[in-house]
Amino acid sequence: xxxxxxxxxxxxxxxxxxxxxxxxxxxxxxxxxxxxxxxxxxxxxxxxxxxxxxxxxxxxxxxxxxxxxxxxxxxxxxxxxxxxxxxxxxxxxxxxxxxxxxxxxxxxxxxxxxxxxxxxxxxxxxxxxxxxxxxxxxxxxxxxxxxxxxxxxxxxxxxxxxxxxxxxxxxxxxxxxxxxxxxxxxxxxxxxxxxxxxxxxxxxxxxxxxxxxxxxxxxxxxxxxxxx
Amino acid sequence: xxxxxxxxxxxxxxxxxxxxxxxxxxxxxxxxxxxxxxxxxxxxxxxxxxxxxxxxxxxxxxxxxxxxxxxxxxxxxxxxxxxxxxxxxxxxxxxxxxxxxxxxxxxxxxxxxxxxxxxxxxxxxxxxxxxx
Numbered sequence: 001x002x003x004x005x006x007x008x009x010x011x012x013x014x015x016x017x018x019x020x021x022x023x024x025x026x027x028x029x030x031x032x033x034x035x036x037x038x039x040x041x042x043x044x045x046x047x048x049x050x051x052x053x054x055x056x057x058x059x060x061x062x063x064x065x066x067x068x069x070x071x072x073x074x075x076x077x078x079x080x081x082x083x084x085x086x087x088x089x090x091x092x093x094x095x096x097x098x099x100x101x102x103x104x105x106x107x108x109x110x111x112x113x114x115x116x117x118x119x120x121x122x123x124x125x126x127x128x129x130x131x132x133x134x135x136x137x138x139x140x141x142x143x144x145x146x147x148x149x150x151x152x153x154x155x156x157x158x159x160x161x162x163x164x165x166x167x168x169x170x171x172x173x174x175x176x177x178x179x180x181x182x183x184x185x186x187x188x189x190x191x192x193x194x195x196x197x198x199x200x201x202x203x204x205x206x207x208x209x210x211x212x213x214x215x216x217x218x219x220x221x222x223x224x225x226x227x228x
Numbered sequence: 229x230x231x232x233x234x235x236x237x238x239x240x241x242x243x244x245x246x247x248x249x250x251x252x253x254x255x256x257x258x259x260x261x262x263x264x265x266x267x268x269x270x271x272x273x274x275x276x277x278x279x280x281x282x283x284x285x286x287x288x289x290x291x292x293x294x295x296x297x298x299x300x301x302x303x304x305x306x307x308x309x310x311x312x313x314x315x316x317x318x319x320x321x322x323x324x325x326x327x328x329x330x331x332x333x334x335x336x337x338x339x340x341x342x343x344x345x346x347x348x349x350x351x352x353x354x355x356x357x358x359x360x
Contacts, residue, residue: 009303010325017262017326017334026256 012048013038019049025112103219104135105144105191106171122225126182132157132174134166134191134221141197142166144174145207149185149227153207155200156189162197184227194218238269262324263334270315273308306353314352317345 010016014035021027022035039046107118110129118124132144141163144156157174158164166172180187190207192198195217203214214220242264246253253260303323307315313335320331321342328339328346335342 009322012325015326015330016324017258017320017330020258020262021256024258026258 012045013042014045016048016052019045019052023049023052102135103137103191103193103221105189105221105223106133106135107131107189107223107225108133109225110177118225120223123228124180124225126180126184126227128180130156130178130180130225131176132178132189132191133171134174134193135170136166136168136172136193138193139168140166140193140195142174142191142193143198143200143203144189144191145200145204146190147188147207148181148183149187150183151208151210153204155204161201162199163192163194165197166193180227186224186226189223189225190214191221191223192218193221234272238265238272241268259334262320266316266319270307270312270319273304274312306356309356310349310352314345314348317342318349321346 012019014022018027018035022032025032027035039049107122108115108131109118109122109124110131111125118130124130134142136142142165143158143163145153146156147153156178157176159176190212192203192214194215198215198218206213242261245264245268246260307318310318316335317331320326320334321328326334328342331342331346332339335345
């Protein structure tokens with residue numbers, strides 16, 4: 001019988017934790033520089049790091065229902081898309097509420113381990129995660145669509161053919177986080193609140209053709225961000 | 229864990245724990261994830277110990293790169309029998325390649341204590357080799 005604890009099974013000079021922290025920008029500038037300097041001369045560590053970068057995306061986590069009474073003070077959501085480390089922690093902003101009777105869209109952006117509430121035109125980075133929050137004056141069906149800088153439209157929420165039901169309420173977090181790809185430029189987001197579960201495929205196609213006319217009985221909220 | 233389905237379950241459980249109490253993360257997210265994942269997996273291995281014998285399935289690709297499948301399977305059997313802190317120190321050092329300082333930070337103990345824990349892991353394995 002071999003003794004697996006007689007020596008390290010890990011083959012790189014740096015630990016997997018240190019390399020993970022390097023990948024997720026959790027190291028100080030000096031520590032990161034030390035890792036970079038070492039990687040330039042060490043094939044073993046470079047190879048391990050490359051393997052970690054190429055890691056297959058993990059399956060999406062099951063959606064955890066949000067409890068309205070908790071949503072106002074602290075909401076946490078996690079979605080795993082790569083290397084077991086996509087975290088999106090949403091925090092409430094005391095005193096900050098969307099006012100007025102209208103349908104409204106807001107978003108939180110997670111960059112590394114930091115989470116912030118995003119304003120219109122927010123600058124974000126590829127790899128950041130977004131979570132949308134809607135204020136619905138009446139119960140209805142909600143959807144969030146996007147047009148990327150190259151004019152491609154996609155459906156961010158829900159992951160279904162039709163708009164998803166939502167109860168009336170302020171700042172309801174949609175139960176999905178979206179990881180941003182590497183396409184740089186301005187991305188335009190359109191959220192709809194409709195009285196019926198509208199079919200989203202035709203709306204996505206129309207958005208891609210540049211047609212911004214949505215069903216008349218739907219309320220529309222728009223938002224955009226810039227990926228740099 | 230020895231197979232992908234259980235590794236995915238571990239992932240789900242760790243993130244579910246984060247959802248229940250996001251304030252648990254006081255330090256870097258990576259470090260918290262390592263700690264929570266190691267803790268959960270070792271508990272599972274320990275629970276299995278008294279049940280059916282570990283069923284060794286195809287190792288994960290990454291596990292195969294880290295060490296031989298045989299060594300990893302042996303490691304899982306041994307980890308299930310070690311005291312919790314000894315097992316955690318062994319995983320951090322031997323599987324994740326952490327230095328004594330990094331392990332000490334993860335366990336919240338001194339580097340000297342880490343040396344002692346790793347020595348205990350080696351000794352216990354050596355004893356089992358002799359009695360096998």
